[in-house]
Every structure is written in C-alpha cells, then in structure tokens.
Amino acid sequence: MKIILVGGGKVGTALARQLSEEGHNVTVIDTNKARVEHLSESYDVMGIVGNGSSITTLSEAGIEEADVFIAVTGSDELNLLCCMFAKKAGHCHAIARVRNPSYSHELDFIKKQIGISAIINPEMAAAREISHLLRFPGASKIDTFADGRVRLIKFTLTDAQELDGVAIHEIPTRLKSDILVCAVERAGDVIIPNGNFVLQTGDQVTFLATQEKAHAFFQRIHLAVRPVRNAMIVGGGAIGFYLSQELLENHVRVRIVERDPERCNVLAESLPEAQILCEDGSNREFLLSEGLESTEAFVALTNIDEENVLLTLFAKKHSNGKLVTKINRLEFDDILAGLDLGSIVYPKYMTCDYIVQYVRALQNEAGSNIKTLYRILDDRVEALEFTVHEESQATGVPLSRLHLKKNTLLCCITRGNEIKIPRGGDQIQVGDNVIVVTLEHGLHDLRDIVED
Missing domain, CATH: 3.30.70.1450 (Regulator of K+ conductance, C-terminal domain)
Structure with missing residues (x-):
C-alpha cells in the first residue's frame, strides 16, 4: 500500500520503521530537513522536506495515488488540516492524532465533517489503560479484546504465588482456573509455551481470561484484585486530566501534584472533586507529607521520562501502593526492564499499534x-x-x-x-x-x- 506520513517525530519514526518493514511504500513529510534525512537513511522510506498541509507538497508525495494518509505532527490543528487537504486532493483513508482534551467531546463531529477515517487520542487511551490497572492492581499490563470481555494480563511470578515448578497444564485442575498462559518472559527470552512448560519464580507471565476468571485466578494465587480507593498523580497534563476524570467517576479519591500554577487553576476548575496540590512533584518531603506512604496508587505522569523513573523509584521505597510510570522514549525499553517500575505505560506505542492495526485491516477487506x-x-x-x-x-x-x-x-x-x-x-x-x-x-x- 502507498502510505503518506506527515510528522517525523518519535511516533512518526516508529511508524516509518514498522510500516516499511511490513512492505509498504512509505513517504514521510516533515519540515525538519535533518529529521527527514535521518529517516530516509535509516529506513526504506522516501522523505520530503515540506509542509504536510501544502497541496504542492502533497502532490509531490503522490497524494492522488495514496491509500492511507497519516498525520502525527505535534499540532492537533495541523494534523486535522493535513487530513482535510489530503481528503480533498486524494481518495485515501486519513488518520489524525488529536491530543487536546478540549477536542475530546467533538471527535465524532470532526470525523464526520472532515471525512477523517480515524482520530487517535493517545493520552485518552493511556488514561484508560492506567484506569484498568488501578482497578486490577495485581497486573502489570492489561490489554482488552472482544469489546472488553476478554483480557490479556501480565504479572510477575513470585514465591507468594506458589507456582514455581508447576506445569501449565496443571493450572486448570490445581487452581480450578479457566485461564490460558499465552507467553512467558524468562531471562530475556520470550517463550510461547505448551502445556508441559514449567513455570519458575521470576517469570513474567501473560495469560488470557475473562475479567471474572482472571479475578478468581488472581485471588487463588494471592495477587491484589481490590480496586484502589485513592491515588496520587504527579503531573497534571492531558493524561492526568483524563485519568482523574475516570477515577473520580469510579469514586476514587484523587490528588494531583502539578507545579504550574496556571495549569493548577485549570484543573481545579475542571475537576472540582479532585485535590489539586500546586507543588513541584520532585519535592520528596512534600510527597511524604501528603501521604505518599499510605497511598494505594502512585502514578508518575510528568513530561520528563527521567523524572518519572526517579519519582517511581522513590515511591517504591516508601509505599506499598500500585506504581504506574509513563515513558515516552521507546528506545529505553531494555534499561527500564531491570528497574521494576511497576506498570509502564507508553502513549506513543499505543498510537503506533492502533495505526498499524488499521493499516493491516485495510489490506485484507x-x-x-x-x-x-x-x-x-x-x-x-x-x-x-x-x-x-x-x-x-x-x-x-x-x-x-x-x-x-x-x-x-x-x-x-x-x-x-x-x-x-x-x-x-x-x-x-x-x-x-x-x-x-x-x-x-x-x-x-x-x-x-x-x-x-
């Protein structure tokens, strides 16, 4: 398929790599010459230096023959404008990334009026994933299938689960649990196991089950299943806002630590039921004074990955609560894996996965x-x-x-x-x-x- 991609940032780079590896004809448009040159040299893609909302640039990229048009620049408005022009100039499926919470209630209207095929809000998706994790805190990762009825859940096997030396085929009878172990990560290797595979303490286990059966399984292996009742969120950006909305709707007590006074005013007005604490989240004494040690969930959502990592490590030292860390830079995976940061959420992965899913679905109608x-x-x-x-x-x-x-x-x-x-x-x-x-x-x- 011929795909035009506007925006060569972190998400654009991940998409360029994945889509080109899957054999698509990818053209990347970005105003940054160095970025375009890097992408063209690193991956099998064509690069154009220009404005994705320019008809001239779109024509140069071959918009008339394009099957899919993707806009993932840093500007919501530019992404929408690019998609609008692409739909006018060609006959492609158009996908836009839109992150501003002010657009969240207007996405269906925007899609219908502009004719965009899909609008992705990674911050809203990240907030939804974190909310799932806080409702099922024993899990380190949760993905949903079958319209939410089936879950793919990851957890770390410790001595407390008493499953060391147990073969997978023994689980249904031994624990009376109707679950299926789908993947195991052990010592850096990933295994798709058969029934004779024997679990070991330290394994990262991913299994599939309905919500009810997963709940029963976690109870039997002594993992937390009770939803958290209070949460401390450091970082009051878009993800913090969406997450607080979801948690408050589920009657969870929310405290948001945000250093920007103007942003604090916006949050206080938008989320009157939340407690807004206008303070630097890296102030350790402040976090302790506000009850870090007793919080049931600590969520690090600042815009700086390193700060999120350090905050989570500090919270881990002083709290037994559920830990969630937001990470933007995808290249740090191997380093983060050894730090035990609780659940790690990658908003940029979510954007990339959704778009790849959409493109693959188009290929086989x-x-x-x-x-x-x-x-x-x-x-x-x-x-x-x-x-x-x-x-x-x-x-x-x-x-x-x-x-x-x-x-x-x-x-x-x-x-x-x-x-x-x-x-x-x-x-x-x-x-x-x-x-x-x-x-x-x-x-x-x-x-x-x-x-x-």
Whole structure:
C-alpha cells in the first residue's frame, strides 16, 4: 500500500520503521530537513522536506495515488488540516492524532465533517489503560479484546504465588482456573509455551481470561484484585486530566501534584472533586507529607521520562501502593526492564499499534479482518484478534488437526455471547472472533497462522 506520513517525530519514526518493514511504500513529510534525512537513511522510506498541509507538497508525495494518509505532527490543528487537504486532493483513508482534551467531546463531529477515517487520542487511551490497572492492581499490563470481555494480563511470578515448578497444564485442575498462559518472559527470552512448560519464580507471565476468571485466578494465587480507593498523580497534563476524570467517576479519591500554577487553576476548575496540590512533584518531603506512604496508587505522569523513573523509584521505597510510570522514549525499553517500575505505560506505542492495526485491516477487506492488535513484551510478541468473514483452511477443522506456525498459539474463540478457551476438538467458524498470540510479525489474516 502507498502510505503518506506527515510528522517525523518519535511516533512518526516508529511508524516509518514498522510500516516499511511490513512492505509498504512509505513517504514521510516533515519540515525538519535533518529529521527527514535521518529517516530516509535509516529506513526504506522516501522523505520530503515540506509542509504536510501544502497541496504542492502533497502532490509531490503522490497524494492522488495514496491509500492511507497519516498525520502525527505535534499540532492537533495541523494534523486535522493535513487530513482535510489530503481528503480533498486524494481518495485515501486519513488518520489524525488529536491530543487536546478540549477536542475530546467533538471527535465524532470532526470525523464526520472532515471525512477523517480515524482520530487517535493517545493520552485518552493511556488514561484508560492506567484506569484498568488501578482497578486490577495485581497486573502489570492489561490489554482488552472482544469489546472488553476478554483480557490479556501480565504479572510477575513470585514465591507468594506458589507456582514455581508447576506445569501449565496443571493450572486448570490445581487452581480450578479457566485461564490460558499465552507467553512467558524468562531471562530475556520470550517463550510461547505448551502445556508441559514449567513455570519458575521470576517469570513474567501473560495469560488470557475473562475479567471474572482472571479475578478468581488472581485471588487463588494471592495477587491484589481490590480496586484502589485513592491515588496520587504527579503531573497534571492531558493524561492526568483524563485519568482523574475516570477515577473520580469510579469514586476514587484523587490528588494531583502539578507545579504550574496556571495549569493548577485549570484543573481545579475542571475537576472540582479532585485535590489539586500546586507543588513541584520532585519535592520528596512534600510527597511524604501528603501521604505518599499510605497511598494505594502512585502514578508518575510528568513530561520528563527521567523524572518519572526517579519519582517511581522513590515511591517504591516508601509505599506499598500500585506504581504506574509513563515513558515516552521507546528506545529505553531494555534499561527500564531491570528497574521494576511497576506498570509502564507508553502513549506513543499505543498510537503506533492502533495505526498499524488499521493499516493491516485495510489490506485484507475479505477473509479475516484484524479487529485488534497489540505488540507486547517489548514488541517481541503480537496479540491479534481476527474477525472471520469467510471459509478458509483455518475454518471447519478440529484445532488438533490444524498445523499452526511455530511459536503461534490460538488462545480464544468468541462466538456471539460465548467465550471459550479452545480445546483440540473445537473448530473455527465463519462469524467467530479469534485471538492469536505469536512471535511472528506482520500477520494480516487468520490464514497466515497456518503452515503452508
């Protein structure tokens, strides 16, 4: 597919890399010459120095032949303007990143009036993910499928869970838990396990279950399931605002620490039920005086990654609460993995994942569309949800006779209101939604999981 990408920042760079690796013809537009040159030299993309809202620049990029147009500059208004011009000049699917909370209630209107295919608000998505984590604090990562009915949950295995030396096939009978272990990270390696795989203390375990069954499983292995009742948030930006809204709606007591007096006034007016503390969040004595030691959740959401890391490490030393850390720079993954920062949230990953999911779905409008895509465990594993539209070699065959590609696990089938972890005798039918976890990258269709 021919894809035009406006904005070569962190998200634009991640998209340029991913989409070009998946074989797309990608053109990147940015006003920064050095940035364009870096992208052109680093990835198999064409670079144009120019303004993405200029018809001349769009024509040079080939907007008339483009299949997808993506605007991820630092300006919401410019992203919308670029998409509007792209729709006028071409016949492409247009995707815009829009982050300002003032637009949050107008996104449907904007999409309809401008004709944009999708609007992504990564800050709102990040707030929603953090809210899920605070409602289920024993998990370090939660992704949702089947319109929220199925969850992919990650946790760290400690001695308290008493699962060291237990084979995966023993879990259903030993713990009376209907869950499926989909992936395990151990000593830097990622494994898609079979039933004979034996768990060890220290493993990072990712499993799939419904919310109710995940709750029961966590109770049986002594992990926290009670939602937090109070939270301290450092950083009153867009994510802090959206998160506070969600938490207050769920009757969670919220304290926001924000150093900017003007921003504090805005927050106090917009969130009258929250306690706004106008202070530098790096003031450790202040955090302790405001009850850090007794808080049930500490969320670091400043605009500086290093500050968020240090704040979380300080909170970890003084509090037993749930820890959440926002990180923007994707290249720090390997360093952060060894710091035990609780749950790490990457808003920029969310933007990239959503757009890649959208593009893959466009590629295959027949067969099995991708409904949901997550890249998990440091981008090494893909978890995908397919909607089956027609018969193929993957349908109508008992799963025990379906030869899946190596390191691929078929985790769940949803059929109407029925959700099942499939067994060998089950079959995939037209109309099903199927969840797959795999080390393979770039799958577009359910048929791609079957060996040729």
